[in-house]
Amino acid sequence: MKRILVSSSILAMVGGAAFAGGYTAPAAAPVVTPAPMVAAPVAFDWTGAYAGAQVGYGKTNGDLDANGAVGGVHAGYLKDFGGFVGGGELAYNAANVDDGDNGKLKNMTDLKLIGGVPYNRSLFYGALGASYMKADLAGQDHSDTSPMVGIGMKYAVTDQWTVGGELDYRDGHNFDGTDSDVNATTLNLTTSFKF
Template sequence: MTLKPLILLPFLATPVFAGSMTAPSPEPAPTVPVTPAPAQLGGDWTGASTGLQLGYGYADPDGAEDEPSDGAVYGLRAFYDHDFGNWVAGGGVEYDGTNIDLGDAGDLDSMAKVGGRVGYDLGRSMVYGTGGYAHATTDGGSLDAGSSDGYYVGAGMETFVADNVTVSGEVTYNEFNDFDADDLDVGATTATVGLNYRF
């Protein structure tokens, strides 16, 4: 029996003890902090709102008084809307005081409106078309023009500036042809900006 294999045995076992018996732990991967996306204001148009509006009106009478005139428009508005996803539909009321001079027909004293609107939901903003019934009253003047039923059509945009606050802009055309003075018709265009609180 030769001793050569026994002499080589310690050298063959040497690599086993050269290092640690356990594998080294891997280095943790570097982490990148995730910044949360900013919260989007608004986006859900369902609910009631009230607001104030201020603007400009231009009236073009026809008949007994045919001199156009302009003046300030100021008032209140209240709406209820429902958000259907891409589309928003609702209805509401508006009341505007004015100081537009209609000559012999007196002053266009106020315009009240009841109607609806249909809008496209852009998230924080909504663009819409609006229309419905309108009623105008006059004050003073030699014609004793009284009041008139009519209608209005228009377009507008409303945008969230805080969680429950929006600003709006609206342009409407208002037609009145049923005054007590039979030959008086008034077409009035108004442009207003509003500040609204949404519940």
């Protein structure tokens, strides 16, 4: 009997110790929240008419060798074809590029074709066209149409406002039938409103 009593006591103690903590349910698997989706940048639609103003720096070389401020207005139209943007622009720049007694560049009116590649809200482009320039050469007024090339970049700040910069070169070789060369380079900052 002693043995049964001792064995029962040992079993009771071991069993009681095993159940002392009670039943514990398995822990639930952690809930994994997916990372939020970040929207890709929305490409800007460059199609439409626009107008604006520009201001910058001009330099002439050749028979006029001077530099000074330029500025004016522009208007144009662009068509967005997806991976390519094309269009045209008319720009007028008044100039304060004075070479003293040699003369001065008075103004430039540019008509140019524009073609470029859009990237998100930016447009990188080249320009090709003609520039009608007026200059004073040794006290006499002259004007001529010269070929021009340019490169530029526009950035859409909002759906209607863009800012940018453009570098243009005009080749005024044998200007207005004279033996004078009036080559003009301009670097302008631009702002435009898209209609």
